[in-house]
Amino acid sequence: MSISTCARFCSSLTGMSKNLASSKNGSSSKLIEGAETCVTQWAALQNKKEIPTTSTSSDNTEATFTFKLGRTTGGDLSSNLSVTSSESSDILESDYSEKSGEQNSQKLQSPYVGVRSSSNNNVTTFVDHKLVHKEEKDESHDAADIKCKDSEKSELDDGNDTDEDETDNESEESSSNHTEKSGRKYNFDHFQIIKTVGTGTFGRVCLCRDRVSNKYCAMKILTMAEVIRLKQIEHVINERNILREIRHPFVISLKWSTKDDSNLYMIFDYVCGGELFTYLRNAGKFSSQTSEIVSALEYLHSLQIIYRDLKPENLLINRDGHIKITDFGFAKKLRDRTWTLCGTPEYIAPEIIQSKGHNKAVDWWALGVLIYEMLVGYPPFYDEQPFGIYEKILSGKIEWERHMDPIAKDLIKKLLVNDRTKRLGNMKNGADDVKRHRWFKNINWNDVYNKKLKPPILPDVHHDGDTKNFDDYSEMDWKPTIAIDQKDFKLFNDF
């Protein structure tokens, strides 16, 4: 996850953050207490029946409690917190589909603090330094140096090296199956790591060069031990599986995934423009990007996938100016509804707060928040405290800027409807209702999909591997690769 963008509230969370930072597997009950308090306060806020703080599942399924805490508007500090516990007494909420009873793991985010200026990507990141690797590294690394054995289990993907910008539409038309083979077999040492361009909860994202095709790509490296520690195995496997299934011009495309005995790896096309948010904060310029997001959401929902993490940080912009939605860590294939409390506070839909069970409607809500934030510069529901944010979300009151475009305002209002059965996008015509809104009156949706709309702005990049739109990250804190034991390794059998 990018920590960049709008840095968010923090002071109230700092103490919690410290607790979390010092937490180990076996000592997380304090943190869970904090999480329980959150849940209880939400319930109290609404004067509604209490959200269960223990799992109702009979099979002791592990619970999920997932937040991305930490966005402050115009401020400069954000804090993401993470905590886990596998003790059933600490269970807060099970993440399962209503019908499947599918279990999931438990999480608040890992401790880090990010600072960002509102005008660009200047982010300072402090990741968990407990396992910081002090040894100095060269700027570029061989992927093989990271210790991926030949015997690693690797996922043969489509192996399609062709420049995505040129082939996106072709491949989408010819195949929606990401695993369709094109003949190439990837190998880990085909990749040379050049530079870190982002950090996430469990690892980092690096710019790489594919030695075979000579193309740039992004390698997301997740430390298995961290994934286990944060009880995120299911989410990571979900992320990979969903990414393998999808192929859309405005969604990041996974080229290959693999693992060794310490890390999970996902190789994506490199999106060199950085975050969209950096470029566009202007009503006139944003409608074509919005339409790309709508197109992507419609596609995901058509596959019964909810994305659940729509926010400016997760919208990257390609060299051609088009959007790429990234970070599918919260995405989920749904049979019906899900109950995981997850998301980023400012973007969470009321039904998530109310623990009513949620579905794709949460993405349409988040779209309303996103459009508002893109147009106004800060999110519609904001407070220094997360509870204040939830209270505002539930109240449904939105402050409107006087000069807000009335058509945009109408769209936002129809997306930010508390009653999800009346929310645009979630009614019987689905995404068509959104697409037919006046805000999109001049939009030809086929043209959107085929990238025929001229992007309002092109990112300032000099070449495909340009990293100027990303923050600088230390290459000195690569964590040592520690092999996990066989028992733990088996947890990743499905990756």
Ligand SMILES: Nc1ncnc2c1ncn2[C@@H]1O[C@H](COP(=O)(O)OP(=O)(O)OP(=O)(O)O)[C@@H](O)[C@H]1O
């Ligand atoms: N394909 C890509 N091209 C360029 N940069 C990327 C790409 N994928 C990710 N990044 C950068 O790396 C950052 C972290 O990526 P991502 O959000 O996927 O990590 P994460 O580990 O899932 O984070 P989280 O903590 O939210 O789980 C992004 O915000 C972005 O800046």
